[in-house]
Amino acid sequence: MSQGKEMHLGNFLLSRLAELGAKTIQGVPGDYNMGFLDQIEDHPQVRWCGNANELNAAYSADGYARTAFPGHNGLDKTTTTGRGKVGVVVTTFGVGELSALNGIAGCFAERLPVVHIVGTPSTSAQGDHALLHHTLGDGRFDAFEEMSRKISIASVRLGDFKDDATGAVTAIDRALTVGFRQARPIYISLPTDLVNMTVPASSLEKKLSLDEEADDADAGKACLEEVVSRIKRAKDPIILVDACTIRHGCLQEAHQLVNESGLPVFSTPMGKGAIDETHPQFGGIYVGTNTEPAIKELVESSDLIISLGALLSDFNTANFSYRTPRSNTIEFHSTRVMVGHATYQGVSMKNILPRVTSAISGDLSKRLAETKKQLNKYENRLPSREEEGENAGPDGQAISQEWLWPRIGQFLKPSDQIIAETGTSAFGSLAIRLPGSKIPSFHAQILWGSIGWSVGACLGISLASREENLGRVMLFVGDGSLQLTVQEISTMVREGLTPILFVLSNEGYEIERKIHGPQRSYNNVATWDHEKLLESFADPLRDSSVGGDRQNFKESHEHDIKPSETKYYAVKTKKQLEDLLNDEAFNKADKLQLVEIYMRRGDAPKALLGQAKTTQASNRY
Structure with missing residues (x-):
């Protein structure tokens, strides 16, 4: 290596990635990246996990980057960045990198630090404009990089530094720092003939500078005075926590503000899990007009909203239906603070929040004693038969959306990691009150919303959870979404991972049916036998007369990782699900388990019905 x-x-690049928390690197081999893959497999700090395809690899890197953990999440002061891991995906030029771009775009939209490394043809072949495979046949070798520029915060073309070792390492360090600080993807192209280019080993002696940059002093002072003045004048201020609080490593600062101010705190769908939902000051999830009435009243009657890390997308706000005037809002962002209609550029929430907390600490809690009595009624309460309506079936034993999610909430433990697929699961799981946890434990792709994302993300979150000794990993995905990326279950098996996969079977894309075309055939999917599907993934080391030397494969397989055992369950009634959730062996989660939950077509969570209604109006078909 050195x-x-x-x-x-x-190897320099790999050592930098390890410095950013990457212990596993994912992707798909291709002839332009395999020299680099050799280095990955030989590197002492990282390991390789091959994926079924590049799209799934990007989804998995997304999940890996979402996973915050003790020591990196801002609640443990062993690091200063307050952020989790960087995700890494390696593809080959052209065909491979283009397959990954949908997943990389999701990382850009949802603010995730993912490094996309593309193995490219040699610098000489590019200089000659050779008519190579995986090219467009027109001599252009920058076309795909130009596509990636639109969804990357920084790009590095290492071929530009073939005679400049110092320039190459400087360009890598600059891009990695920008990507990590701004929580966005970066793109690095690595030609085949530069993989083994020599660079000074001393380049690693100076660690990457990841700490928050200092605020503009004058802007920071003026901003602090105005923010503190507004908060102290307010009669009923509240805190609203959103996704960028997590993405930009401000969890510690947010919790300190909540604890020391005594203010009521709410979260958005994308911010779910940022604040301990068992906290006595936690009031619930605010989604504009799609909010439970009691929570909606508490938020919208406030005379000051202290908004942390807002991402005001349509699905995060019920189609922009907030009833919170800008004049009564303070928004803290990663590089600016907005107070009413004024904006203070060059002031970051990570730097200024501790100063705000210090200035207001103890001044507000006495005034809020009565408000607190209204909080934390957000609970996992099972609905009555009347509340379930026809979705409970004639004998009341059908598993309805109304009943499922609070029951799952009762099943969860503080250390669990929950992944909810775009659509029914993402909206249904908003009804879960998460158990108390020191780290974000809920993951959904609400802004980008690419169906099938969750299966790949489950792999990445499972890998990160194993590395950092977190708890059980649970995926909630519909039978339709599962079909897009199901191959990655085989990777989970090969990797010895043991997530619980809850598959909601309702014959298709229920979210799309609610938005448009409930009886249209395009919202249906083929019916799969999930038990046999799982069996086809479950025994990669079985004896076979084909496929080469199986014994040799066993001996060299994945550095002695033992493939996981699997178990399938079909669940059609409340009692069957109750028995399963109470089963001690099932709760151990020591094997990969797929639970198929049969649900009535047409049944949907309340939050999804509300969002579908606003989306219908917006689309105007």
Whole structure:
């Protein structure tokens, strides 16, 4: 890896990625990246996890980057960044990188630090405009990089530094720092002939500078005075926590503000899990007009909204239906603070929130004693038969959306990691009150909303959870979404991972049916036998007369990781699900388990019905 005072460029890059928390690197081999893959497999700090395809690899890197953990999540002061891992995906030029772009775009939209490394043809082949495979046949070698520029915060073309080792390492360090600080993807192209280019080994002596940059002093002072003045004048201020509080490593600062101010706190769908939902000051999830009436009243009657890390997308706000005037809102963002209609540029929430907390600490809690009595009624209460309506079936034993989600909430433990697929699961799981946890434990792709995302993300979150000794991993996905990315279950098996996969079977895309075309055939999917599907993934080491030397495969397989055992369950009634959730062996989650929950077509969570109604009006078909 290192030759005295020099090391290979590929190994330098890998060491930097390890410095950013990457212990597993994912992707798909191709002839333009395999020299780099050799270095990954030989590197002492990282390991390789091959995926079924590049799209799934990008989804998995997304999930990996979402996973905050003790020591990196801002609640443990062993680091200063307050952020989790960087995700890494490696693809080959052209065909491979384009397959990954949908997943990378999701990382850009949802503010996730993912590094996309593309193995490209040699610098000489590019200079000659050679008519190579995986090209467009017109001599252009920058076309795909230009596509990626639109969804990357920084791009590095290492071929530009073939005679400049210092320039290459500087460009890598600059891009990694920008991507990590701004929580966005970066793109690095690595030509085949530069993988083993030598660079100074001393380049690693200085660690990456990841701490928050200092605020503009004058803007920070003026902003602090105005913010504190507004908060102290307010009669009923509240805190509203959103996704960028997590993405930009401000969880510690947010919790300190909540604890020391005594203010009521709410979260958005994308901010779910940022605040301990068992906290006595937690009031619930605010989604504009799609909010439970009692929670909606508490938020919208406030005379000051202290908004942390807002991402005001349509699904995060019920089609922009907030009833909170800008004049009564203070928005804290990663690089600016907005107070009413004024904006203070160059002031970050990570830097200024501790100063705000210190200035207001103890001044507000006595005034809020009565308000607190209204809080934390957000609970996992099972509905009555009347509340379930016809979805409970004639004998009341059908598993309805209204009943499922609070029951799952009762099943969860503080250390669990929950992944909810775009659509029914993402909206249904908003009704869950998460158990108390020191780290974000809920993951959904609400802004980008790519169906099938959750299966790949489950792999990445499972890998990160194993590395950091977190709890059980649970995926909630519909039978339609599962079909897009189901191959990655085989990777979970091969990797010895043991998530619980809850598959909601209702014959298709229920979210799309609610938005448009409930009886249209395009919202239906083929019916799969999930038990046999799982069996086809479940025994990669079985004896076979085909496929080469199986014994040799067993001996060299994935650095002695033992493939996971699997178990399938079909659940059609409340009693069957109750028995399963109470089963001690099932709760151990020591094997990969797929639970197929049969649900009535047409049944949907209340939050989904509300969002579908506003989306229908917006689409105007």
